[in-house]
Amino acid sequence: MFSQPMILTVERISMQRIDTSCRLPIGVATMKSRPSFVAFSILFVVILSMLVLSGCQFIWDSSTDPNPVSPETQRPTARSNPLQELSFVQLLDTVHVQLQEAERGQIQRTILDWQRGLSDDHNRLLSPNFVRGASGIVLEFLDSPSTAIKQASRLTTVNEHEVNSLAILQAYLCTWNHDCENAIKFLATVPAQISQESEDRARRLWQIIRGTCAYRQLDVHDLGERSNEDHWWSLATMLSNSHTPSELHQSYREWRENYPDHLAAKFAPTIVAGTQPRIDxxxxxxxxxxxxxxxxxxxxxxxxxxxxxxxxxxxxxxxxxxxxxxxxxxxxxxxxxxxxxxxxxxxxxxxxxxxxxxxxxxxxxxxxxxxxxxxxxxxxxxxxGLAVEDDAVEVVRYLHSIDLRRVVLIMGAEYWSIRSGLAFKESAKNSLDLLDEIQLANMSQVADVVADVLHVTQSTARHEKISSIVGRDSLEFVTRRREDIDAIVTFVERDEFASLAATLHYYFGGDIPILATETSFRGLERTSTYSEGALFTAMPVTLHEFSFFEQLKVTYPDxxxxxxxxxxxxxxxxxxxxxxxxxxxxxxxGYTGILQQDSRGVIHRQPIWGIIKDRKISSLHNLSRLTNRPKSLL
CATH class of the missing domain: 3.40.50.2300 (Response regulator)
Structure with missing residues (x-):
């Protein structure tokens, strides 16, 4: 890091300080003579005598001090950092909340600030190697979920507390990756050490099954009541099938009588075990x-x-x-x-x-x-309201969560398409980079629009220009598209979407993730091969079978x-x-999504996500299946 002249300069300064007097100011030369041992002894005795005679003057009399200061407050205090007070598991809870609405950079800063505040007595029940390795896995998840999940499976533990913390970490990784089954499995199979841990674990499990995971048991689980894990899925069934609080409370009471020792029987949220004002x-x-x-x-x-x-x-x-x-x-x-x-x-x-x-x-x-x-x-x-704006906001949230920031927006000419596009732009203005915005007037525009958006038209024009300059028409040429598009968002009807998907493949853009709404696939039993892998927001009733709607179809044919x-x-x-x-x-x-009211009284609807797989419409199970492209997720 240092050059040779700098090193020589430092050495010369050091030698000169040695050759100066220890009794006179630094820099006063003494003809390279050095004080004798006697001089040193005399100086030492004089200084010691002065200290002994005047030592009482240094005794602090706190009784006469108008602002007494305790010895503890005399120490320099470090900058206050509330993150330093969090345990590792509490850090996971904090990150879980931030992932719902915070930007990726803010989450990274939270984890890094917490790591910098670690001390030897921080998280005393966990070894330093485990704490730093586990928090590093959370950081890795922001870039590569699949890599982080693999690293967590290889993380070693040395005591029961680390086993419990690792299970919570793995459960959160699966929850963030929309892998409901494994999230429940990790939390439901690890015993808690103390009652507070049991209550916290129950809270996290209830939190999972009260979200969009509540719908997953409708088509992926045979609720045979065979294990602790199955009991949680049976509770998810109660949440999704109960039309009224009284119905849910009664079902829960009957379940609790059958399984009184289960964790969910001891700890339940008020929405499950509480009461509501009577409605007649x-x-x-x-x-x-x-x-x-x-x-x-x-x-x-x-x-x-x-x-x-x-x-x-x-x-x-x-x-x-x-x-x-x-x-x-x-x-x-x-x-x-x-x-x-x-x-x-x-x-x-x-x-x-x-x-x-x-x-x-x-x-x-x-x-x-x-x-x-x-x-x-x-x-x-x-x-x-059954508002399309809720779908547009969910698309923005999803793109943000999987770190696909540079997007192209394509809208149709219908009123709902324009409303969706406006809501998307309003919600995305501080979190996404809108590269291009296209509104289709009719189907005939699709080919030209896609070619322009992917810069294929410009690539062809450059080839023609170069050919005219060199005077050769047979120059070897491969059309190339732009590479800065992370995703394409479409709010179009199903015929327009089919045409868009096919044209994207034709112009070398078939590997770009496409996000849409269920309007693009409504009424279809099978889609074209070009739609394979497309993601779309959907009402749960579209992707899952509810017993209520099976009965409803018998009464109402439409x-x-x-x-x-x-x-x-x-x-x-x-x-x-x-x-x-x-x-x-x-x-x-709800049947149209998860319902939650904001401070203005508006009940927002969070739809779930579907994916086109093997030309069929199905629910999206986890984010790792989003695309084969090496993109960052979350």
Missing amino acids: QIALLLPQTGPLASAARTIRDGFLSAHLHSNYASDINIEVYDSSLQEITSLIERIIAEGADLIVGPLDKERVATVLAEPTYEVPVLALNRTILDNLSHPDIMQL VEQHLALYAFGADAYRASMWSYDLRRGHQIT
Whole structure:
């Protein structure tokens, strides 16, 4: 690191300091003579005598000090870092929360700051090698999930505490990788050492099965009650099949009586074991005439069918009102006077806006649509809608989580496509790099649009220009596309998507991940080979079989054609029954997705993810199957 002249300079300075006097200021020459031993002795005695005579002056009298300072506070304090107080498992909990909304760089800084704050007595029950190796695996996951999972399987442990911490680490890695089965397996099979560990482990397991993993047991598990792991999946079945809190509470009580020693029987969240205010009468406000009448009838049938499917249908009275015949605020006042405990509706946005403009109501209101204006929100009025904006936001969240940042957006000319595109851009403006944005006017544009987006047109033009310059038409030439696109997001109809997928393969872009919505595949039993590997957001009822909808198909032959509206009606019933928990920020499982209310009263829907595999529509099991390209995930 140092040059030879610098080294020689340092040596000369060091020798000169040796040759100067120790009694005079540094640099005063002494003709290279050195003090004798006697001089040193005399100087030492003088200094020692002065210290002895004046030593009492250095005794601190705290009684006379106006601002006494304890010995502990006299020490220099290090910069406060709350991350240093976290154990390794608490760090995993923190990262799990950040992965839902924080940027990748922020998560990396959290882990690195925590590592820098480690000390010998930090995580005393875990060896330093284990702590640093395990936290390094979390960092590795941000770049390569599959590599991190393999490293975790090879991590060695020296005591039971490390075994437990490793199981929690592996469970979180699987959860972040959407591998629900192994996440449950790791947490359910490792015994906890103390009661607090048992409660924390139960909390993490409940957290897994209350999310999108609740749907996985519908098509991948035979619930034979054979193991501790199977018990958790049976609880997930209760969550996805229960239409009302009373139904869930009763099912849980019966399950707990059969398995009193199970961890879930000892520790349960309030949404499972708690109570809710009683609802005796519901008013359902839907238009029976006008342009929304047909959709309203389907929503009504889904709502009432979900009610009749419940075990407690006889305990609640539901009255249906025609919202198109009377001014909405007057109708609501009359309904409240008649004793309704909950109002569900209206459906059209204009009447929803009128309801939101009112200062307050004496009973809860669940509107069946939502506005996009913040000034028309009301924290006491819930807004449930089957909005395409929720799918667009989920696409952004997913791209962010798998670290695909440079994207191309392709929209169709339909109203829903434009709405989805606008929501996508608004949500992505601070986290993704939008390389290009295309709106298709008609199918004939697809080939030209894809060629331009992939820069194939420019590549061909360069070849033609060079050929004209050198005067040869037979130059060897291979068309090349641009390489900076991480993913392509499409909000298009299914015919447009099929054409886009085929054209991408033709122009050497078949390896670019494509993300879409289920609209691009609705009604298809098999897709083209060019759609293989495409990802799309979907309602759980589209990808999984629910016993309720199997029964519904017997009563209503048009369920397949209007599946979304039937599912929305059933979710409206669920949201009304779980309104108490929704208003407190809890999430519930619905047929259209995971439902959760924000501070404005808007109930957002988190869809699940599907993938085209072997030309068939199926659910996406984990992120490692996203693509064969060497891209960074999470």
